[in-house]
Amino acid sequence: MEYHISAPLNKEEIKKLRIGDTVYISGTIYTARDAAHKRMQEALDAGKELPISMENNVIYYMGPSPAREGRPIGSAGPTTASRMDKYAPALLDLGLAAMVGKGKRSPKVKEAVIRNKAVYFAAIGGAGALLSKAITASEVVAYEDLGTEAIRKLTVNEFPVIVVMDCEGNDLYETAPKEYACQ
Amino acid sequence: MRSIQTEDITKTIAELCIKANHYLTPDMASVLENARSSERSPVGCHVLNQLSENLKIAGEDMIPICQDTGMAVVFMEIGQDVHIEGGDLTEAVNEGVRRGYVDGYLRKSVVSDPLLRENTGDNTPAVLYTEIVRGDKLRITVAPKGFGSENMSRVFMLKPADGVEGVKNAILTAVSDAGPNACPPMVVGVGIGGTFEKAALLAKKALLRDVSKGSELSHIADLEKEMLEKINGLGIGPGGLGGTTTALAVNINTYPTHIAGLPVAVNICCHVNRHAVGEL
Ligand code: SF4
Numbered sequence: 001m002e003y004h005i006s007a008p009l010n011k012e013e014i015k016k017l018r019i020g021d022t023v024y025i026s027g028t029i030y031t032a033r034d035a036a037h038k039r040m041q042e043a044l045d046a047g048k049e050l051p052i053s054m055e056n057n058v059i060y061y062m063g064p065s066p067a068r069e070g071r072p073i074g075s076a077g078p079t080t081a082s083r084m085d086k087y088a089p090a091l092l093d094l095g096l097a098a099m100v101g102k103g104k105r106s107p108k109v110k111e112a113v114i115r116n117k118a119v120y121f122a123a124i125g126g127a128g129a130l131l132s133k134a135i136t137a138s139e140v141v142a143y144e145d146l147g148t149e150a151i152r153k154l155t156v157n158e159f160p161v162i163v164v165m166d167c168e169g170n171d172l173y174e175t176a177p178k179e180y181a182c183q
Numbered sequence: 184m185r186s187i188q189t190e191d192i193t194k195t196i197a198e199l200c201i202k203a204n205h206y207l208t209p210d211m212a213s214v215l216e217n218a219r220s221s222e223r224s225p226v227g228c229h230v231l232n233q234l235s236e237n238l239k240i241a242g243e244d245m246i247p248i249c250q251d252t253g254m255a256v257v258f259m260e261i262g263q264d265v266h267i268e269g270g271d272l273t274e275a276v277n278e279g280v281r282r283g284y285v286d287g288y289l290r291k292s293v294v295s296d297p298l299l300r301e302n303t304g305d306n307t308p309a310v311l312y313t314e315i316v317r318g319d320k321l322r323i324t325v326a327p328k329g330f331g332s333e334n335m336s337r338v339f340m341l342k343p344a345d346g347v348e349g350v351k352n353a354i355l356t357a358v359s360d361a362g363p364n365a366c367p368p369m370v371v372g373v374g375i376g377g378t379f380e381k382a383a384l385l386a387k388k389a390l391l392r393d394v395s396k397g398s399e400l401s402h403i404a405d406l407e408k409e410m411l412e413k414i415n416g417l418g419i420g421p422g423g424l425g426g427t428t429t430a431l432a433v434n435i436n437t438y439p440t441h442i443a444g445l446p447v448a449v450n451i452c453c454h455v456n457r458h459a460v461g462e463l
Contacts, residue, residue: 020226035300065250065290074288075241075250080331080364102331103364103423124230124422125331125366126455129246130237147302148290160233162226162424173363176425180224181418 004158008056009097014119017163019172023121024158029058029100030141033079035149037087044090051142052151054094061101063148064138065128073138073154077128078102081120085109092116100161104173114169121161122172134159184266185319187463189275192267192323195461196279196309199325200255201287203459204247207238210395211370211456214431218368218421227426231368234421234454245288249366249455252289253327255280255309256387262318273311281305283325292330312384324391326458332369332451335361338383341445350375350447351410357449358414358430363423366453370394371414371433374448376440385436386450391458394432407433431456 005013007027017023030052032040040050061081065074081088081101088099089112097118102125105113113120123131137155144150164172207215215238219231241248257276261267269275284291284306293307294300316322337360339353354373361369374385397404410433420426431454440446 063250063290063292065247065252066288068245068288074290075247075252077250079251080334082364102366104362122363122422122424124233124237125363126249126329126453127233127237128250129241129244129248130233132246133240147304148292149302162422164424172425173423176224176226177362177418177420177423178425179418180227180420180425180427182416 007058007156009058011056011097011117014097015117015167017119018166019163019170019175021163023161023163025058025161026157026159029060029154029156031060031062031152031154033061033063033149034083035146036143036151037084039143041087041090054091054096056095056097058098058100059091059096060154061099067138073132073135075128076132076135078123078125081105088112092118105165110165110169110171113165113167117167119163119167120165122164123161131159184264186266186268187321189267189269189272191463192272192275192321193279193282195323195463196257196276196325197282197286199323199459199461200280200283200289200327203325203327203457204252204287204289205241205245207248207456208458210393212238214394215454218428218431222421222426222428224420224426226424227421227428230421230424231428247289248457249329250290251292251329251331252284253329253457254293255306256326256328257309257311258324258326259311259313260316260322261313262320263315264319265321276309276311277307280307280309321463322460323463324458324460326391329453329455332361332365332453335365336386336450338379338446338448340379341447343443343445345445347406349445351413353447354410354433354449355413357451359417359419361451362419365451366455367419367423368421368428368431368454370452370454370456371410371430372450372452373433373435374450375435375437375446377438377446379446381438382446382448383450385438386448389434389436390450390452390456392434394434394456398435400437403435403437407435
């Protein structure tokens with residue numbers, strides 16, 4: 001199936017997404033990768049507020065290359081999601097609706113996805129030039145000192161992703177290779 | 184003796200950093216293109232089409248092929264009749280990387296201390312390997328290495344009794360563990376023999392070899408072919424979303440080793456297998 005959805009997400013709407021579906025996201029999403037996740041976790045541990053709200057939002061695991069003059073962003077493809085596995089369940093429990101990255105997730109993340117009826121999307125790894133074309137604006141909103149690892153608010157238009165883990169915990173990375181494996 | 188100025192080395196390295204991050208070598212581009220016609224999975228074909236479109240955009244609009252513009256691995260083959268003038272060679276290399284990454288709008292992905300993790304802000308230092316060779320030329324290869332795939336690389340210290348079957352298992356283990364994390368379709372660089380670190384270096388250098396040509400050693404060329412088939416039979420596919428193109432090439436380099444050992448290193452690279460070469 002193909003869907004066009006707007007972000008922040010409607011949690012009812014994402015319940016219908018199933019692994020293998022192609023989804024085009026338009027609206028506002030946020031970037032965060034290793035260092036930003038570590039800081040958010042430290043903030044939570046210290047009982048402080050996060051710099052951005054998780055509620056219904058989408059986090060894109062991505063650290064862009066610098067933008068040339070007149071462009072909103074540089075190359076902007078996904079990074080490996082498993083490095084954020086340690087931090088993701090707490091953010092999902094705070095209402096995070098979707099994550100965009102690449103690669104497999106841990107059982108704990110899967111449990112948190114099911115518990116919160118969230119979704120994990122993959123963007124195509126190594127297609128950063130192409131994906132940058134779907135980003136129309138970018139603004140650093142927190143942790144500016146982290147450089148490429150800062151939290152950015154992105155405006156996206158028909159940003160292409162594939163559902164790799166749906167709210168029931170089905171995992172496309174487990175099922176799809178089996179179809180093409182030589183026994 | 185032929186003199187080469189460090190400033191020329193710096194300039195060449197800066198250019199090579201930018202070139203490698205925007206254009207793949209013709210052999211890489213063509214195996215990627217060929218995969219589009221052999222891939223059996225429709226999703227796999229869709230991913231491969233997007234990768235081909237991505238490459239086109241990268242070159243035309245000067246947007247790096249991938250946002251992870253890597254840690255700069257620099258190989259220098261220095262002719263024994265070359266005299267380098269004008270300052271410290273390592274500093275000249277790092278200055279080249281600095282200029283390339285800053286002026287070329289490339290991402291700065293290097294932290295100064297692996298535990299304290301503060302970004303150096305200019306992607307230095309490079310990882311530099313020098314080799315003394317015959318002649319009066321200086322050949323520089325810049326290979327920016329992304330870490331999605333680097334993280335999935337492995338060294339196995341096998342026993343001689345493990346033999347070629349052990350080597351095959353090691354390669355398949357590394358590739359299946361890498362799965363979607365390494366941005367397949369991958370290029371698999373393998374080093375067999377030498378010592379612990381020599382095997383890893385052989386594997387890294389194997390990634391620089393032309394992916395459309397096999398090893399010059401016939402038994403190794405056969406092994407490369409067999410492993411490519413086996414890897415593509417894993418079903419991981421483009422993007423890890425299932426398919427028949429999991430690897431584009433398996434390049435194996437070998438070296439003599441000790442009677443008691445069989446080191447095997449598997450350096451996984453994504454489809455953005457970057458390297459650019461210049462000669463002074
Ligand atoms: S593994 Fe390669 S293609 Fe994937 S994000 Fe890293 S550099 Fe880019």
